[in-house]
Amino acid sequence: MSVYTLFLIYSSAMGSPYVATGKKRIEEILKEANLKKGKTFVELGCGDGRIVRTAVKHYNVKGVGIDINPLLIFWAKILGTNGIQYKLENIFETDLKQSDYIYIFLMPKLIEKLALKMNKEVKKGAIVISHGFPIKGWEKKLIKTLKRIPFSTYFYRVR
Ligand SMILES: C[S@@+](CC[C@H](N)C(=O)[O-])C[C@H]1O[C@@H](n2cnc3c(N)ncnc32)[C@H](O)[C@@H]1O
Numbered sequence: 001m002s003v004y005t006l007f008l009i010y011s012s013a014m015g016s017p018y019v020a021t022g023k024k025r026i027e028e029i030l031k032e033a034n035l036k037k038g039k040t041f042v043e044l045g046c047g048d049g050r051i052v053r054t055a056v057k058h059y060n061v062k063g064v065g066i067d068i069n070p071l072l073i074f075w076a077k078i079l080g081t082n083g084i085q086y087k088l089e090n091i092f093e094t095d096l097k098q099s100d101y102i103y104i105f106l107m108p109k110l111i112e113k114l115a116l117k118m119n120k121e122v123k124k125g126a127i128v129i130s131h132g133f134p135i136k137g138w139e140k141k142l143i144k145t146l147k148r149i150p151f152s153t154y155f156y157r158v159r
Contacts, residue, residue: 010068010069011068011069011072014068014069014090016045016105016106016107016110017107018047018069018072019105020047020048020050021050021051021105021131021151022151023050025131025148025151025153026050026051026054027054027058028146029051029103029129029131029146029153030051030054030055030058030059032144032146032153032155033101033127033129033155035055035059035061035101036059036061036100037059037060037061038060038061038062039061039062039100039101040061040062040064040098040099040100040101041055041056041059041061041062041063041064041099041100041101041102041103042064042065042066042094042096042099042101042102042103043055043063043064043065043066043102043103043104044066044091044094044102044103044104044106044114045066045067045068045091045104045105045106046065046066046067046072046073046076046086047067047069047072047076048072048075048076048079049065049076049079049080049084049086051103052064052065052084052103053065053076053079053080053084055101055103056082056083056084057082057083060083061100061101062083063083063084063085064084064085064086064087064099065084065085065086065087066086066087066089066091066094067086067088067089068088068089068090068091070088073086073087073088091114092113092114092117095121096117096118096121096122097121097122097123098123099122099123099126100125100126100127101126101127101128101129102118102122102126102127102128102129103129103131104128104129104130104131105130105131105132105151106130106132106133107133108133108136111130111133111135111136112136112137115135115136115137115138118158122158123158124158124159125157125158126157126158127143127155127156127157127158128141128155128156128157128158129153129154129155129156130153130154130156131151131153131154132151132152132153133154134154135154135156138156140159141156141157141158141159142154142155142156143155143156143157
């Protein structure tokens with residue numbers, strides 16, 4: 001078994017396997033998010049950092065990428081750290097208070113647990129983008145859905 005496979009198993013064991021957001025989808029999602037220059041964009045479970053990297057490059061936001069998988073954080077840093085702070089961290093340890101935009105692509109069970117933390121920490125007006133799965137209990141915060149196959153994207157505004 002390769003080291004790479006071991007790290008993929010590690011991500012799955014932590015609650016979400018490593019499946020990257022499709023490259024074509026990224027620009028579409030970020031455009032819909034209407035990102036504002038200088039705001040803080042946090043990708044929770046960033047994998048190789050492709051979304052936060054694109055957000056920083058094209059929209060001049062301040063980027064933060066968090067992942068629990070050391071191999072993915074290592075790889076994300078190799079791909080470029082300009083304007084991005086990468087942290088090897090469990091998302092449940094991350095301080096979300098300063099986030100203006102949060103991007104997630106996580107499994108429903110993990111999202112459900114994360115929603116409890118976001119309910120307490122995320123400031124009013126912040127936008128949470130969940131790719132793949134809706135956030136249970138956040139139906140009233142939903143502002144937009146990009147319906148796509150195989151994964152739709154759900155945009156929420158925290159109130
Ligand atoms: C489906 S992948 C999404 C990767 C990236 N956001 C994308 O869309 O291309 C989920 C990522 O979440 C990470 N992850 C899973 N559980 C985590 C946790 N508790 N804390 C931090 N990262 C976690 C995994 O290592 C994996 O990279």
